Each structure stands twice: as C-alpha cells, then as structure tokens.
Amino acid sequence: MNYTHGERFRATSDQTEAICHDSAPLMILAGAGTGKTTTLLYRFIYLIENLGIKPEHILAITYTERAAQELTDRLVKKIGEQVRDATITTFHSFCYSLDTLLRLCRRQNPHKEGNQFYREPSNTNLFDN
Numbered sequence: 227m228n229y230t231h232g233e234r235f236r237a238t239s240d241q242t243e244a245i246c247h248d249s250a251p252l253m254i255l256a257g258a259g260t261g262k263t264t265t266l267l268y269r270f271i272y273l274i275e276n277l278g279i280k281p282e283h284i285l286a287i288t289y290t291e292r293a294a295q296e297l298t299d300r301l302v303k304k305i306g307e308q309v310r311d312a313t314i315t316t317f318h319s320f321c322y323s324l325d326t327l328l329r330l331c332r333r334q335n336p337h338k339e340g341n342q343f344y345r346e347p348s349n350t351n352l353f354d355n
C-alpha cells in the first residue's frame with residue numbers, strides 16, 4: 227500500500243519505498259522534477275509521525291540556504307513549529323558549527339588524559355583552514 231499523508235498526498239510506489247525505508251542509509255537517484263525533494267520531505271515527516279523520532283534528533287543538510295529554507299517552510303506548513311527543533315542547514319553552515327564546537331572543546335579540555343571526545347593524533351588536522 228502506498229504511503230499517504232492527509233487527503234492531499236499519495237506517494238508513488240517508489241516514493242513509498244524510500245519514505246518508509248528502514249533506518250539504514252538510503253540513496254535516492256532520480257531525474258529532474260520526479261519528486262526527490264517531496265520524498266525527502268515525507269520521509270522527514272514519516273520519521274517523526276510513524277517512528278516516533280524527535281525532530282531534534284534529525285539532521286537535514288542541503289547545498290544552498292534557499293533549499294534549507296524551502297524545506298523548513300514546507301515542513302512547518304505540514305507538521306507545524308516542532309520542525310524548528312530539527313537541524314536543517316547547509317553543508318557549509320553545519321561544518322562551520324562543528325569546527326567551532328571542536329575548537330571550543332579543545333580550548334576547554336587541552337589534551338587531558340582519557341578525554342575521548344576531541345582527542346586526535348598530534349599529526350592530524352581535522353579541518354584544513
């Protein structure tokens with residue numbers, strides 16, 4: 227049976243397979259305008275509504291700010307403000323946040339024995355900047 231959401235959306239069988247896929251990694255490859263973003267949107271909703279995953283535990287990454295904003299706006303329209311607890315952002319913004327966090331952790335815990343969180347070999351750079 228195909229996935230539906232309310233009265234307005236009925237997924238195709240391929241979309242249903244992707245939306246309801248088990249939690250393992252999944253890659254969607256399809257032509258322009260065939261419904262990839264729509265599939266991603268309803269997969270996001272499916273994780274929350276059908277699998278009980280909290281929005282704050284979902285990360286969605288896009289290439290452009292515009293795509294991130296569009297995804298957020300479409301999700302808010304469908305399932306409300308809870309979506310704002312999720313992280314929907316661009317690759318650049320997410321990596322920048324991660325870099326800032328790691329720098330903060332290193333500064334606050336300078337090479338303390340047993341700290342697994344930030345420890346890395348001394349000849350390794352995590353980011354090239």
Ligand SMILES: Nc1ncnc2c1ncn2[C@@H]1O[C@H](COP(=O)(O)OP(=O)(O)OP(=O)(O)O)[C@@H](O)[C@H]1O
Binds near residue numbers: 236238257259262265
């Ligand atoms: N199952 C469906 N039933 C009806 N309309 C659908 C369905 N899936 C997608 N659409 C509609 O098809 C259009 C294109 O969908 P979408 O934007 O998700 O495609 P896309 O593959 O992400 O496109 P692009 O390649 O431009 O990024 C949208 O108007 C969307 O609402």
Ligand SMILES: [Mg+2]
Binds near residue numbers: 262263
């Ligand atoms: Mg798209």
